[in-house]
Amino acid sequence: MVSSERSSNQLIKQIGQRFSRRGWLLAFFLLDLLIIYGIFNNDKLIDAWNFVIRGIGVTIQITIWAFVFALIIGLITAFGRISKNVLIYNVATFYVEIFRGLPLLVIILIFAFVVTPAIVDWIAQSPFDDVVQVIFGANPETISTTALRTRDIDSVWRIMLAFALTYGAFMSEVFRAGIESIGHGQMEAARSLGMTYVQAMRFIILPQAVRNVLPALANNFVFLLKDTSLASVVAVPEISQLTRQYSSNNFRYPEGLLVLSFIYANLTIVLSTIANYLEISLQAEKREG
Amino acid sequence: MDKSPIISMKNISKTFGGFVQALRNVSLDVYAGEVVVIIGPSGSGKSTLLRCINHLETADTGEIWVDGIHLTHKSTDINKIRAEVGMVFQQFNLFPHKTALENVMLAQQVVRKRDRSEAERVARIQLEKVGIPEKADVYPAKLSGGQQQRVAIARALAMNPKIMLFDEPTSALDPEMIKEVLDVMLDLAKEGMTMVVVTHEMGFARAAADRVVFMDEGRKIEETTPVALFENPEHERLKLFLSKIL
Numbered sequence: 001m002v003s004s005e006r007s008s009n010q011l012i013k014q015i016g017q018r019f020s021r022r023g024w025l026l027a028f029f030l031l032d033l034l035i036i037y038g039i040f041n042n043d044k045l046i047d048a049w050n051f052v053i054r055g056i057g058v059t060i061q062i063t064i065w066a067f068v069f070a071l072i073i074g075l076i077t078a079f080g081r082i083s084k085n086v087l088i089y090n091v092a093t094f095y096v097e098i099f100r101g102l103p104l105l106v107i108i109l110i111f112a113f114v115v116t117p118a119i120v121d122w123i124a125q126s127p128f129d130d131v132v133q134v135i136f137g138a139n140p141e142t143i144s145t146t147a148l149r150t151r152d153i154d155s156v157w158r159i160m161l162a163f164a165l166t167y168g169a170f171m172s173e174v175f176r177a178g179i180e181s182i183g184h185g186q187m188e189a190a191r192s193l194g195m196t197y198v199q200a201m202r203f204i205i206l207p208q209a210v211r212n213v214l215p216a217l218a219n220n221f222v223f224l225l226k227d228t229s230l231a232s233v234v235a236v237p238e239i240s241q242l243t244r245q246y247s248s249n250n251f252r253y254p255e256g257l258l259v260l261s262f263i264y265a266n267l268t269i270v271l272s273t274i275a276n277y278l279e280i281s282l283q284a285e286k287r288e289g
Numbered sequence: 290m291d292k293s294p295i296i297s298m299k300n301i302s303k304t305f306g307g308f309v310q311a312l313r314n315v316s317l318d319v320y321a322g323e324v325v326v327i328i329g330p331s332g333s334g335k336s337t338l339l340r341c342i343n344h345l346e347t348a349d350t351g352e353i354w355v356d357g358i359h360l361t362h363k364s365t366d367i368n369k370i371r372a373e374v375g376m377v378f379q380q381f382n383l384f385p386h387k388t389a390l391e392n393v394m395l396a397q398q399v400v401r402k403r404d405r406s407e408a409e410r411v412a413r414i415q416l417e418k419v420g421i422p423e424k425a426d427v428y429p430a431k432l433s434g435g436q437q438q439r440v441a442i443a444r445a446l447a448m449n450p451k452i453m454l455f456d457e458p459t460s461a462l463d464p465e466m467i468k469e470v471l472d473v474m475l476d477l478a479k480e481g482m483t484m485v486v487v488t489h490e491m492g493f494a495r496a497a498a499d500r501v502v503f504m505d506e507g508r509k510i511e512e513t514t515p516v517a518l519f520e521n522p523e524h525e526r527l528k529l530f531l532s533k534i535l
């Protein structure tokens with residue numbers, strides 16, 4: 001009797017310890033419920049929600065596509081950054097420093113107003129003009145009489161490169177640190193067995209490096225998701241842009257911004273929790289081996 | 290012996306960072322089936338010499354021939370030679386994200402192009418040989434140092450190398466685990482494997498070595514049989530060194 005009482009006390013203590021540091025999450029959850037209740041019962045909030053949520057597809061599209069491209073660009077650049085080839089190293093470093101050095105907002109403006117129009121002009125005069133027009137939804141029967149224009153390009157794709165290249169630069173440093181965190185002995189052991197540099201990277205170094213940087217990559221995903229709000233300055237119809245539109249049209253800033261914050265916070269907190277969980281389970285794995 | 294040596298190093302010199310002379314004009318021949326033990330104080334160039342044999346380090350000057358192939362020649366496919374030369378490191382360097390079995394299988398598949406079942410068959414034979422078949426599915430972090438080093442030996446042997454290099458294979462081990470690794474190495478020597486071993490285990494040198502090479506400050510100071518080494522060491526430096534480790 002006594003012992004079972006003690007063990008149940010211990011259990012309560014354990015649960016208490018576990019959840020005492022989760023108070024913020026509970027508070028967040030309660031606030032969430034309150035806002036959901038509000039959205040369903042307050043006409044202005046319903047109105048704002050219905051207007052803003054139409055942009056969620058664009059927000060998610062930019063985030064996921066830019067992240068995929070950034071992963072590829074980041075990995076390739078990381079190899080440039082650890083390359084012994086002086087030219088490759090300097091090209092990769094130049095790119096990383098430039099894109100980390102400029103504010104993302106400035107990069108977005110440059111791409112929206114300078115780079116993308118320039119690329120479009122170039123394509124319009126090139127043999128690919130017709131193909132690209134069809135890809136962006138032009139009528140195949142009229143393409144021979146028209147040339148590609150910037151406004152034919154879906155707004156998401158007009159600024160995609162800005163996000164992909166900026167986050168590619170950040171993530172190349174994540175990958176580089178991950179690769180460099182793997183002891184030199186691993187590469188030597190692989191090479192001494194007759195593996196080429198590429199084989200050693202692929203089978204030995206990268207699998208370990210990528211595992212180590214998974215939490216950092218997940219965090220970058222969260223940052224990227226939040227940064228897509230900057231696309232609103234160049235009229236990309238994602239949730240922040242729609243909120244600005246809705247609020248200024250109806251003078252309902254509190255409603256619009258509450259709904260917008262509600263959407264971002266729910267997305268990012270779910271993702272951050274996943275990232276934290278990844279980190280904790282990786283650490284536990286390392287300890288146990 | 291009048292056959293040509295399987296490893297032939299002629300006048301090897303190696304400098305690190307412009308001023309650390311790791312090797313000074315070292316020559317060494319090793320014949321097939323021989324066990325050569327290299328001893329010498331820390332920093333005397335033992336590891337560098339060993340690592341030149343499979344080209345983990347590139348010699349600045351001199352020539353190296355391994356199994357009839359000119360190593361210091363630019364057009365030589367270095368990976369091909371490395372597959373013939375197994376290496377065992379002081380720090381084991383097992384692949385932590387792979388089980389013992391996978392550690393032993395991987396290079397067979399990737400380098401030797403053996404299919405999965407053949408690689409697994411060979412890997413199990415090698416793990417059996419080093420005495421830990423029951424640890425096949427265990428990850429390195431769950432193995433003791435001695436067990437890890439034996440997996441590392443199995444991993445190298447699975448490639449069917451003609452030569453095995455050991456760089457202080459027992460120096461990172463707790464005393465009670467040294468024997469289990471040395472026993473595996475002694476078996477290997479008995480089977481006639483060509484071995485170059487950097488070690489301070491004089492018991493191993495006495496039992497298995499055909500020759501012992503003493504190095505100091507990047508130079509090969511003395512090259513002799515184990516019996517002669519212990520009974521009448523020639524050089525003062527060697528006497529001093531032996532008095533410290535014996």
Ligand SMILES: Nc1ncnc2c1ncn2[C@@H]1O[C@H](COP(=O)(O)OP(=O)(O)O)[C@@H](O)[C@H]1O
Pocket residue numbers: 305306309310311329330331332333334335336337338
């Ligand atoms: N990668 C390296 N870079 C710079 N110096 C090195 C490197 N490897 C070895 N050395 C130096 O070369 C000398 C010989 O080293 P090493 O061959 O490791 O000696 P040993 O194995 O006999 O202890 C030492 O002075 C060491 O500091």
Ligand SMILES: [Mg+2]
Pocket residue numbers: 335336337456457
């Ligand atoms: Mg050494």
